[in-house]
Amino acid sequence: MESTDADFWFSPASILVALVTIIFLLHRTWPHLFQPKAEKVAGSIENAGTNNSDLTVSKEPEIPDGWWSGREVFELERRALFSQTWLYLAHSSQFEKPGSYQSFDVAGFPVFLIRGKDDRIRAFHNVCRHRAYTITRRETGASTILGCRYHGWSYDTTGRLVKAPQFDDVPGFDRSQNSLFEVHTHATDQGMIFVNLNSGEPTAFDSGVSLSLSRFTGLEGKFTWVVGQTLSGNFNWKVGARSRQLDAYIGELHRKISEIVRLDPIAKIVRSITRKNAIEERVLFPTTLMYSFQDAGLCLAISFFPASESRTHIRYDLFALSAVDKAGIRSMSELLQSTTENFTAEIELEYRSISAKQGSSGDLNNKDIHQVLSRLQEHAKLERIEGGQILPAMHKPEGSTLFQKADQLCKELDCVSGGLQNGTSPSPLDW
Numbered sequence: 001m002e003s004t005d006a007d008f009w010f011s012p013a014s015i016l017v018a019l020v021t022i023i024f025l026l027h028r029t030w031p032h033l034f035q036p037k038a039e040k041v042a043g044s045i046e047n048a049g050t051n052n053s054d055l056t057v058s059k060e061p062e063i064p065d066g067w068w069s070g071r072e073v074f075e076l077e078r079r080a081l082f083s084q085t086w087l088y089l090a091h092s093s094q095f096e097k098p099g100s101y102q103s104f105d106v107a108g109f110p111v112f113l114i115r116g117k118d119d120r121i122r123a124f125h126n127v128c129r130h131r132a133y134t135i136t137r138r139e140t141g142a143s144t145i146l147g148c149r150y151h152g153w154s155y156d157t158t159g160r161l162v163k164a165p166q167f168d169d170v171p172g173f174d175r176s177q178n179s180l181f182e183v184h185t186h187a188t189d190q191g192m193i194f195v196n197l198n199s200g201e202p203t204a205f206d207s208g209v210s211l212s213l214s215r216f217t218g219l220e221g222k223f224t225w226v227v228g229q230t231l232s233g234n235f236n237w238k239v240g241a242r243s244r245q246l247d248a249y250i251g252e253l254h255r256k257i258s259e260i261v262r263l264d265p266i267a268k269i270v271r272s273i274t275r276k277n278a279i280e281e282r283v284l285f286p287t288t289l290m291y292s293f294q295d296a297g298l299c300l301a302i303s304f305f306p307a308s309e310s311r312t313h314i315r316y317d318l319f320a321l322s323a324v325d326k327a328g329i330r331s332m333s334e335l336l337q338s339t340t341e342n343f344t345a346e347i348e349l350e351y352r353s354i355s356a357k358q359g360s361s362g363d364l365n366n367k368d369i370h371q372v373l374s375r376l377q378e379h380a381k382l383e384r385i386e387g388g389q390i391l392p393a394m395h396k397p398e399g400s401t402l403f404q405k406a407d408q409l410c411k412e413l414d415c416v417s418g419g420l421q422n423g424t425s426p427s428p429l430d431w
């Protein structure tokens with residue numbers, strides 16, 4: 001049969017040619033429509049603020065889409081910032097004896113600090129090398145042997161695997177290859193402990209921070225930890241440390257805490273002569289603020305660690321230069337909790353207002369926002385060059401064939417003994 005023009009235009013071949021042509025033209029005209037979502041966010045971050053010739057002098061950075069509540073921005077922050085920046089976590093006085101530990105959730109990275117028998121404070125990923133369950137069960141505690149409750153693998157304070165039931169007899173199983181993943185730490189002369197989650201070689205600790213801390217009157221002398229707690233709130237972490245409510249919160253704490261401390265008259269006179277300002281502040285980018293209440297001989301550290309794009313853990317710790325009695329500790333503890341809860345509620349309100357106005361930084365202190373944005377831009381650019389995500393905190397799996405066989409054996413034993421495989425909890429270990 002003879003084909004006609006109409007037959008050609010409605011044939012499958014002609015429809016395919018038409019579709020390809022339309023897609024080609026759309027791609028040329030609006031290329032962003034064809035980018036994957038994560039790349040779009042990275043692209044948006046990378047280009048944000050480029051209308052400003054110099055980010056450091058701009059008063060109002062251009063805030064990219066998703067800055068306050070986007071999952072992709074949070075994931076980029078985890079890679080660009082939290083995986084490779086020195087972060088303040090705690091002070092050495094919080095670890096009284098060998099085995100004293102404290103657990104943290106740093107942007108979804110579970111980490112714990114522990115004092116070893118050699119007195120050194122180390123940091124580890126809080127992840128069992130067997131099947132990645134959490135090692136420490138409490139926020140704070142003390143034990144020189146940390147046993148994973150699931151299948152009994154146990155680690156010492158240096159992270160060494162010292163016991164692996166059911167694996168010890170497996171030929172070729174090497175305990176030394178299954179120590180906890182250590183996290184880089186840096187302790188300042190004042191005993192402040194910073195961590196860096198980069199699994200490779202981290203950047204050198206900022207000497208400017210060391211110098212600034214050495215001049216911080218809040219850390220002069222020997223002080224001890226008094227109280228501390230972690231609260232949580234529904235807001236993006238970037239709002240917390242830059243909140244317009246911060247000054248009022250710190251001012252109220254200072255006023256009320258000074259009433260509790262009630263210095264003796266001579267100490268009051270000496271401090272009022274020797275101290276010029278009642279409150280001194282240090283910003284430990286990106287998560288922490290430190291305050292010295294000089295007239296009261298107290299120092300407060302407050303940190304904002306993201307749990308997600310819209311939830312934040314607020315960690316506060318109070319230190320004193322001189323001993324505080326039990327009644328004083330109780331009063332300070334109640335005061336800090338109630339004041340910080342009110343502050344959290346105010347940040348939540350502020351967050352809702354800011355996130356409703358996408359592309360705005362509201363009344364926040366913009367200095368640090370510039371710095372965060374600039375770090376994200378740099379990382380997004382590197383990822384674009386690499387053509388994929390760069391995960392600085394990731395440790396490469398070292399699983400050997402023997403280990404995999406041993407793991408399979410453990411799974412089978414689980415089934416036999418009625419462990420997790422059967423949906424019941426194994427008996428917890430005592431530590």
Ligand code: FES
Binds near residue numbers: 128130131133150151
């Ligand atoms: S997950 Fe820790 S021992 Fe199995």
